[in-house]
Amino acid sequence: MTLPSAKKLYAIIDGTWPASAKQALGPWMIRLDDSGSSRVSSTTAEQPHDEADIPLAEAAMREAHQTPLFMIREGEEALDAQLAARGYVIKDPVNMYAAPIDALTNKRPPAVTTFETWPPLAIQTEIWAAGGIGQGRIAVMDRARPPKTTLLGRINDRPAGTIYVGIAADCAMIHALEVAQENRRQGLAQHLTRAAAFWARDSGADYMTLVTTQANVAANTLYSSLGMTLVGHYHYRTLRE
Numbered sequence: 001m002t003l004p005s006a007k008k009l010y011a012i013i014d015g016t017w018p019a020s021a022k023q024a025l026g027p028w029m030i031r032l033d034d035s036g037s038s039r040v041s042s043t044t045a046e047q048p049h050d051e052a053d054i055p056l057a058e059a060a061m062r063e064a065h066q067t068p069l070f071m072i073r074e075g076e077e078a079l080d081a082q083l084a085a086r087g088y089v090i091k092d093p094v095n096m097y098a099a100p101i102d103a104l105t106n107k108r109p110p111a112v113t114t115f116e117t118w119p120p121l122a123i124q125t126e127i128w129a130a131g132g133i134g135q136g137r138i139a140v141m142d143r144a145r146p147p148k149t150t151l152l153g154r155i156n157d158r159p160a161g162t163i164y165v166g167i168a169a170d171c172a173m174i175h176a177l178e179v180a181q182e183n184r185r186q187g188l189a190q191h192l193t194r195a196a197a198f199w200a201r202d203s204g205a206d207y208m209t210l211v212t213t214q215a216n217v218a219a220n221t222l223y224s225s226l227g228m229t230l231v232g233h234y235h236y237r238t239l240r241e
Contacts (some may be wrong), residue, residue: 003098004171004207006074006232013039014144017175018144028057032064035136038236039211042071051082069238080237090229090236093214097228101172104197104208104226113154113188114195120150124162131178137168141166141176147203151183153179153188153194161188165196174210177219189222 004012012158019031019040028050033040043057058068070088072080117124125138141148142171153161160183174196179188197208208228212219224230 001101003100003229003231004209006096006234008169008171009096009173009209009211009232010044010073010096010234012168012171013211015206016144016148016166016173017140019230020139020143023060025060027053028058028060030057030060030064032066033136033140035140036134037140038069038071040140041066042069042236044071044073045076045079050078051086054082054086067238069105069236071234071236073234074232084235086239088239091236091238093235094211094233095214095220095230096209096211096232096234097223098171098207098209098231099226101197101201103204103228104194105201107194108198109191109195112157113191114141115149115154116149116151116195116199118149120162123150123159124150124152127159127162127180128178130180133176133178137176145217149199151192151199153192153195155183155186155188159184161192163192163196165200165209167200167203167205170204170206170211172196172203172205172207174208177210189219190226193222193226218241 017039019033021032023030027045027047029044029046031040031042053066059069140166148166150162150164161179165172165174177189177192200208203233
């Protein structure tokens with residue numbers, strides 16, 4: 001089974017974690033959002049362009065009270081260099097992972113460890129908030145089109161973690177996996193990931209995908225240990241303002 005490409009995963013990100021507004025402007029796609037999430041407030045190049053087109057995107061982002069932020073995808077080395085020359089710095093290099101759904105549904109999480117729920121419960125929003133995932137990102141989940149769900153994870157019969165997962169095309173994508181600090185290193189992140197895969201399989205997905213920063217060593221180790229394959233990268237360029 002051929003895994004989804006990096007190009008496909010860029011579209012899956014947009015489909016499962018949508019911006020509040022998108023504006024096609026010249027060669028650019030401007031994403032506007034006040035959630036604080038880079039994925040929904042970055043600009044991408046959708047047509048051939050040159051450096052003279054960059055101020056057009058900058059002006060649109062500033063008009064929306066956003067710091068100029070560009071997502072640099074594979075094959076966009078020229079744009080990367082142009083932005084670097086204008087003083088843009090790299091932000092959050094990201095790894096993209098994918099696996100056939102069957103690779104993650106070969107083992108069920110222990111009974112009563114995870115529960116599907118939509119909309120998310122108050123305790124889930126509290127766990128997310130403690131991990132820096134605030135109401136702006138909850139709003140992203142709310143506006144995403146179904147199929148989608150969240151799962152609440154439990155340890156010793158107490159709420160301990162949460163995850164959001166959505167589906168676009170034939171791919172499920174995990175977002176916002178968070179385990180409470182005091183409950184980490186007990187296997188709950190793995191249980192939540194597998195539970196998300198079972199939900200995704202039952203909802204028609206063929207692949208499980210996700211993105212995580214390269215700096216998140218624990219997450220990269222987890223997903224590699226589950227047999228997920230690194231299929232691509234991207235990073236952001238932003239101005240220091």
